[in-house]
Amino acid sequence: MKYRLPGIPGFCLILAACGDSATNSAPVVESAPAPEPATTRDAIAGVLHEHTSILASDEFEGRAPATRGGQLTIDYLTEQFAAVGAGPGNGDSYTQQVDVVEITATxxxxxxxxxxxxxxxxxxxxxxxxxxxxxxxxxxxxxxxxxxxxxxxxxxxxxxxxxxxxxxxxxxxxxxxxxxxxxxxxxxxxxxxxxxxxxxxxxxxxxxxxxxxxxxxxxxxxxxxxxxxxxxxxxxxxxxxxxxxxxxxxxxxxxxxxxxxxxxxxxxxxxxxxxxxxxxxxxxxxxxxxxxxxxxxxxxETAARGSSSQNVIAAIPGSTRPDESIIYTAHWDHLGMVADMEGDNIWNGAVDNATGTGALLALAELHLEQPAPPERTVVFLAVTAEESGLLGSQWYVENPVYPIETTVANINMDALNTWGRVRDIVVIGHGSSELEDYLADAVVSQDRTIVPEPTPERGFYYRSDHFNFARAGVPSLYAEGGTDSRENGNDWGVEQSEDYVANRYHAPGDEYDPDWDLTGAAEDVLLYFEIGNRLANETNWPEWYEGNEFKETRDASAAARD
Ligand SMILES: [Zn+2]
Missing domain, CATH: 3.50.30.30 (Glucose Oxidase; domain 1)
Structure with a gap:
């Protein structure tokens, strides 16, 4: 049987393969035909559209931690992980409380x-x-x-x-x-x-x-x-x-x-x-x-106020080596809203990072579609308070549910491509770890090439959640679809990217658009799935490349991985 918990209705990712499971409580038979790649890709794009449109809707109020919209997001993710059959990732809970203090100058x-x-x-x-x-x-x-x-x-x-x-x-x-x-x-x-x-x-x-x-x-x-x-x-x-x-x-x-x-x-x-x-x-x-x-x-002079938010964690336990984990991350939070502002006062954070959050759910489905459970545990971690300084991922790394020394890898997603299929994939912090070799193997089937980030001087490697894993020594991969559009060429892709940064990034205009072409984002998700699935079923421990600033930290815990 397929590795899907029976009896849990959920919307269906692989249309060709799991069309029955959404309506029937019976497990899907093993002989379901493998989906055509394009079908899979388009189905994932559909899933990304659905989640992004909901998470970035005005109803979710820009998903700020410790707000009504933040709570709606936590509830939505919990429900959706359960619906696709991914179990709770923190004991019997889908959440991990993150305690924060807000300090305001008076x-x-x-x-x-x-x-x-x-x-x-x-x-x-x-x-x-x-x-x-x-x-x-x-x-x-x-x-x-x-x-x-x-x-x-x-x-x-x-x-x-x-x-x-x-x-x-x-x-x-x-x-x-x-x-x-x-x-x-x-x-x-x-x-x-x-x-x-x-x-x-x-x-x-x-x-x-x-x-x-x-x-x-x-x-x-x-x-x-x-x-x-x-x-x-x-x-x-x-x-x-x-x-x-x-x-x-x-x-x-x-x-x-x-x-x-x-x-x-x-x-x-x-x-x-x-x-x-x-x-x-x-x-x-x-x-x-x-x-x-x-x-x-x-x-x-300041006033301090304590509050809390939640990381959302779902997991597929490893069948033979459950203490070894592969952790996908995406931050669910964004900048929220300003109550008394005129005009559009909601920072919807559609690209940043409703898309990545939706991708976590899509990845959970892809892993659950496998014929057998993974040998290592696969974790889907939607972290809070990234926009406040990567706090949710910092809290997780300081209070890990799965031991850091035996966390095989982290794969992070933050702001996916909304302009369709591209020939390139950009590795942020290119030249860091052997996870890039895994990515190089994975891109072959999509006929894509890996390119280093165009602006490494801006330090993007240190500006999303994978960085907290890297600091703790865990090899981490943070990549993004590039700009070399299959349909419209690279110049056009660069224009799309620059237009987003100039007009919508961290602004109220980062809104969901039903006309987005998310097939490129779906291809990225498939790459991350391929890497995660390979790692989940092998015994290898990818390492930092020689000379990397985090290698020493990882090497210090080498005995835990013998
Ligand atoms: Zn982000």
């Missing part, structure tokens, strides 16, 4: 420089600062200001910007991105491609490890990958962090950003040229320098 934070730079940059237009600590007020008084270059401590690269300075109690000024990007030198870090050390998340963490009282990153549009408006929008509103027993006392008291103009003035007041100091910071052996007699005082 007054405009103040930054006052003194000494040679007597200035108080304006909040939002010249600087943003805040605190993710749970107590309030947070005050840093008269701290020495130090330029620590890129703020990187990378022992495996013999690079430590903090080597000659004690940053404890000081305010550190840090450059965005990394020396490889700055110089274009392929021998330095990963050249033009942003490394983990280039991300603001890392820089904040490292400054805290060094005991800094404050960290201010200098914003530049090129190396950051986004304009100041994004910094302003994302840091001046409420900050959501995971609940932590220590009240986030492990984070630096004050975190923030300076505009390039503010930084130029700051360095000039210290008798330095910002561009010159930036150039020095990219030279191996750079030494941190105090900015003369300049000091910074900062104060932030």
């Amino acid at each position: 007054t405009d934070p103040v930054l006052q420089f003194s000494g040679s730079f007597d200035a108080s940059p304006a909040y939002k237009t010249e600087m943003v600062i805040g605190s993710r600590r749970h107590d309030s007020p947070i005050v840093v008084d008269d701290s020495e200001v130090v330029f620590v270059g890129y703020g990187i401590n990378a022992p495996e690269r013999g690079w430590n910007d903090y080597a000659n300075i004690d940053a404890a109690g000081k305010t550190v000024i840090v450059l965005v991105n990394d020396p490889g990007y700055a110089t274009g030198d392929p021998e330095l870090f990963n050249g033009n491609a942003m490394t983990w050390y280039g991300r603001w998340v890392y820089k904040f963490e490292e400054a805290a490890r060094q005991g800094a009282a404050g960290i201010l990153i200098v914003h530049e549009t090129g190396p950051a990958g986004y304009g100041w408006d994004v910094v302003d929008n994302s840091w001046s509103g409420p900050q959501i962090t995971l609940a932590a027993e220590n009240g986030n006392s492990h984070l630096a008291p004050i975190e923030g950003w300076l505009t390039l103009e503010t930084a130029n003035a700051l360095f000039a007041a210290a008798g330095m040229d910002y561009e010159e100091m930036k150039a020095q910071a990219a030279v191996p052996g750079f030494s941190a320098v105090p900015l003369g007699d300049i000091r910074a005082s900062m104060s932030v």
Whole structure:
């Protein structure tokens, strides 16, 4: 019999193969003919249309965590996983509670420089600062200001910007991105491609490890990958962090950003040229320098409010090695709605990421259509609070249901292609792990080619949920359909992609369109299925490629995979 729980009606993915099971409670017979590939593809496209249209409808209010729309989403996913016959993935539950704390500034934070730079940059237009600590007020008084270059401590690269300075109690000024990007030198870090050390998340963490009282990153549009408006929008509103027993006392008291103009003035007041100091910071052996007699005082008043949301988890238990798992992820959340805004006030998040969430359900169906259950456990994890900083996946990785050491792989989906079949598939973070070899095998049947991401300097690899798995050492694959349209060529595909980024990405216009051609997205889903299904029925453990920044973490738990 087919591996489908009998008696559970659900809409049907493989039309040719399971037409009976939706209406009959009897198990489908084994001899059902294998579907034609195009039939399968079109059926998956139909499934993606259905889920995306529902999840991105106004009824779901933009799927913000801890809202009515968020709860509707959790309920919908739970029902749909059950309907296709995927069991609960967290014991007997389909959900995993994620506790978060929302921290909101109650007054405009103040930054006052003194000494040679007597200035108080304006909040939002010249600087943003805040605190993710749970107590309030947070005050840093008269701290020495130090330029620590890129703020990187990378022992495996013999690079430590903090080597000659004690940053404890000081305010550190840090450059965005990394020396490889700055110089274009392929021998330095990963050249033009942003490394983990280039991300603001890392820089904040490292400054805290060094005991800094404050960290201010200098914003530049090129190396950051986004304009100041994004910094302003994302840091001046409420900050959501995971609940932590220590009240986030492990984070630096004050975190923030300076505009390039503010930084130029700051360095000039210290008798330095910002561009010159930036150039020095990219030279191996750079030494941190105090900015003369300049000091910074900062104060932030906040209110903290606890709330919770849910990851949704479904699983197909492995028949012979249930502790070994393949985990598909997609974030179900989006940006929600603004109650009193005029016009369209719902950020529907149709592409981002109703499509990926729908794909999780489609993948569950594909795996359940197999003639036998998988040898390893296959997990479908729809995570919450991705838009708040990858929090749902971080919570899962810190509180895993399936052991991290024996999680074989993570395959992540975030924003699928809506413009039809393409010849290419883009691997974000190309050159990371042997999962790319699996993908290379899989694309042959679709006559497609793998291409590296066009803008690795923007650090997209660090901006979706697979990254939390990668940090924990789990080989992770994050790919997207490319732009080389089979019907209309590459230029047209690039236009579609650019049009989405410019006009709909993270905007109320990211709405469902029944005219979308989701056959390309369906082909991507088939690739992920092929990889996941192969991994689920073999004993191999794909590894990070040599030189990858997460290889060491994975290797440390090698004994668990003997
Ligand atoms: Zn997304």
